Amino acid sequence: MTIHEEQSARDAYRDALVELMAADPTIYCIDTDTGLFSGVDFGAAARRYVNLGIAEQNAVGVAAGLAASGKQPFVNTMAAFAGTRALEQVKIDVAYNRLPVRIVATHGGLSAGHLGPTHHALEDIATMRVLPNMTVVVPGDARQTRDAIRQASGVRGPVYVRLGRKPAPALPPSARAPFRLGAAEHLRAGGDAVAFACGAYPIAAALAAHDALGAEGIGLAVVNVHTVKPLDRDAIVAAARGRPVVTIEDHWAHGGLGGAIAELLSEIAPARVHRIGLPDAFAADAGDHPFLLERYGITADAVTRAVRSMLGGAR
Amino acid sequence: MTATFDSVAANAHRIREHVVRMCAGPEGGHLGGAMSIADVLAVLYFHVLRVDPEKPLAEDRDVLLLSKGHGAPALYAALAIRGFFPESELGSFGHPGARLMAHPVRAVPGVEMPSGSLGHGLSLAIGFAIAARDAGPLRRSFCILGDGELQEGSVWEAVMAAGSMGLDNLVAIVDRNGLQITGRTENTIRLEPLAARFASFGWSVCEVDGHDVEALARALDTPRAGDTRRPTVVIAKTIKGRGIAFVEGKTRSHFARLGARQLDQAMGALAKARGEIEAQRRAYGEGTEP
Numbered sequence: 248m249t250i251h252e253e254q255s256a257r258d259a260y261r262d263a264l265v266e267l268m269a270a271d272p273t274i275y276c277i278d279t280d281t282g283l284f285s286g287v288d289f290g291a292a293a294r295r296y297v298n299l300g301i302a303e304q305n306a307v308g309v310a311a312g313l314a315a316s317g318k319q320p321f322v323n324t325m326a327a328f329a330g331t332r333a334l335e336q337v338k339i340d341v342a343y344n345r346l347p348v349r350i351v352a353t354h355g356g357l358s359a360g361h362l363g364p365t366h367h368a369l370e371d372i373a374t375m376r377v378l379p380n381m382t383v384v385v386p387g388d389a390r391q392t393r394d395a396i397r398q399a400s401g402v403r404g405p406v407y408v409r410l411g412r413k414p415a416p417a418l419p420p421s422a423r424a425p426f427r428l429g430a431a432e433h434l435r436a437g438g439d440a441v442a443f444a445c446g447a448y449p450i451a452a453a454l455a456a457h458d459a460l461g462a463e464g465i466g467l468a469v470v471n472v473h474t475v476k477p478l479d480r481d482a483i484v485a486a487a488r489g490r491p492v493v494t495i496e497d498h499w500a501h502g503g504l505g506g507a508i509a510e511l512l513s514e515i516a517p518a519r520v521h522r523i524g525l526p527d528a529f530a531a532d533a534g535d536h537p538f539l540l541e542r543y544g545i546t547a548d549a550v551t552r553a554v555r556s557m558l559g560g561a562r
Numbered sequence: 563m564t565a566t567f568d569s570v571a572a573n574a575h576r577i578r579e580h581v582v583r584m585c586a587g588p589e590g591g592h593l594g595g596a597m598s599i600a601d602v603l604a605v606l607y608f609h610v611l612r613v614d615p616e617k618p619l620a621e622d623r624d625v626l627l628l629s630k631g632h633g634a635p636a637l638y639a640a641l642a643i644r645g646f647f648p649e650s651e652l653g654s655f656g657h658p659g660a661r662l663m664a665h666p667v668r669a670v671p672g673v674e675m676p677s678g679s680l681g682h683g684l685s686l687a688i689g690f691a692i693a694a695r696d697a698g699p700l701r702r703s704f705c706i707l708g709d710g711e712l713q714e715g716s717v718w719e720a721v722m723a724a725g726s727m728g729l730d731n732l733v734a735i736v737d738r739n740g741l742q743i744t745g746r747t748e749n750t751i752r753l754e755p756l757a758a759r760f761a762s763f764g765w766s767v768c769e770v771d772g773h774d775v776e777a778l779a780r781a782l783d784t785p786r787a788g789d790t791r792r793p794t795v796v797i798a799k800t801i802k803g804r805g806i807a808f809v810e811g812k813t814r815s816h817f818a819r820l821g822a823r824q825l826d827q828a829m830g831a832l833a834k835a836r837g838e839i840e841a842q843r844r845a846y847g848e849g850t851e852p
Contacts, residue, residue, distance in 0.1 A: 275692075294696060295696075297692065297727075299723050300722075300723065300726075302719035302722070302723065304681075304685070304715075304716040304719055305685045305688070305716060305719035305720050305723055306685075307685075308682055308684075308685025308686050308688070308689065308716070308720070309685050309686070309688045309689040309692070309720075309723070310689060311675075311685075311686055311689060312675075312685065312686040312687060312688060312689015312690045312691075312692075312693070312703075313689040313690075313692060313693050314689070315674070315675060315686070315689070315690065316689065316690050316693030316694070316697075317621075317693070318693050320689075335679060335682075336682065336685070336716075339676065339679055339682060340675070340682055340685075340686060343676060344668060344675065344676065
């Protein structure tokens with residue numbers, strides 16, 4: 248059964264950042280009028296909170312200038328604006344210079360819900376992971392978000408952290424291994440097929456599919472690939488072992504985690520890969536995040552159907 | 563003109579000679595926009611900027627960003643003359659495998675940030691200015707923008723932010739040569755009233771002859787950090803292709819790949835212009851300390 252968290256990943260991130268800023272005088276919080284920090288008392292670090300207003304391109308450029316001066320800025324915006332609107336600044340000013348800018352984007356995937364396609368970010372994993380020097384992280388829940396933020400400050404180059412909007416399913420209590428940036432996390436074992444997932448809801452769907460298939464005698468391994476770049480190649484190749492692969496993510500079906508896994512496996516360990524994500528279309532309905540995921544087939548049912556289909560008549 | 567400015571003007575001439583030679587290289591270069599900023603760069607690197615070629619990343623340095631990255635030949639020349647790398651390397655500009663590309667590359671000593679896609683530099687300069695402000699010492703952050711570049715919307719995000727933040731250690735210099743690829747800026751997308759536009763965003767504005775090294779020095783020396791609560795913009799009125807009479811103010815000077823004969827003609831024109839300036843100074847009895 249899926250248990251929702253009490254705290255959203257973005258609130259967990261905010262608290263973690265405020266703690267980091269108190270401890271490390273090089274850390275700056277560059278805001279773009281997100282409202283996430285309203286009412287926060289930064290104390291002695293107040294000078295290092297800079298709200299640049301609704302201007303994401305400038306915010307990323309300013310952060311790059313700060314980083315080139317030895318600072319470590321965290322840029323706050325929505326995923327839709329980081330992954331496309333400010334992308335040229337991310338590419339040239341941040342990635343090209345390999346600067347320690349941390350871009351923390353909320354409202355990833357369909358999590359903006361009824362705010363609609365202008366606020367959905369279904370391309371950001373693709374646009375970020377194609378950039379050299381970039382680290383791309385999709386934490387699985389609020390706890391992993393806190394860990395990812397702390398570990399991001401140890402990364403030499405830029406880091407993109409993709410979060411949701413509201414409280415989302417927590418990882419199961421059994422998944423309490425320490426979070427390690429860059430290391431894929433095995434959540435469930437299973438001998439017949441493997442699901443690679445990132446993000447809270449897709450992971451919850453893969454876990455539910457594991458249970459449903461298990462009742463039919465089909466073993467589905469589930470792996471949380473929270474770090475989409477650099478990909479944990481060895482772990483993914485080992486987990487796939489030529490078995491049917493399903494990927495599931497809150498992103499367009501192409502270019503994101505599924506694309507990354509398919510690229511990797513096609514070169515090293517060819518396997519049949521079924522990618523689950525939003526089809527090649529914009530969302531056309533209002534609705535909250537769970538409704539839209541259901542509506543566009545990012546579900547446990549889609550995983551079970553794909554696995555059964557790939558295993559074919561033998562089952 | 564005092565001896566100081568004599569040498570600044572001499573270095574501007576030397577920058578121009580290098581630019582012309584680079585534009586005669588295998589790939590050519592952005593001649594017009596490099597020639598128009600030669601005097602600005604000479605004043606910055608030989609009078610204003612606190613930089614040390616021995617310690618290009620010193621924490622207490624002033625920072626200069628060339629947001630109009632296509633002016634790279636002039637920047638490379640200024641950096642080489644200032645001692646950041648040997649002037650002999652300038653001959654490799656555009657050659658296969660060389661690090662001197664048509665737009666500035668951070669691998670070149672003294673180049674703070676790469677540029678080329680327009681509309682990035684001023685935001686970066688704000689980042690440097692905030693870091694400098696919070697570090698304490700009176701470090702300044704300078705940024706050279708093209709006038710056509712001001713058509714990029716991201717520039718105005720930065721102009722608005724800097725004015726709002728009162729970053730008085732930030733100095734923007736607009737190379738107001740009036741031309742862009744298809745013709746006059748004012749016949750493309752109008753920039754005027756440019757001074758009033760910057761002023762309305764909370765900037766101190768100074769308009770100056772961009773080829774008068776003494777006037778440029780006064781304009782760039784004046785803004786001192788921590789005293790005005792306003793960023794400064796120096797609108798440098800310049801001539802595209804300045805120094806080569808037959809391309810001055812011509813739209814086609816934007817990019818050139820000079821052949822051997824054109825190189826000779828250009829160097830000749832440059833020497834002539836330099837000679838005229840010196841003769842003028844002698845006629846007016848300048849060249850001595852006041």
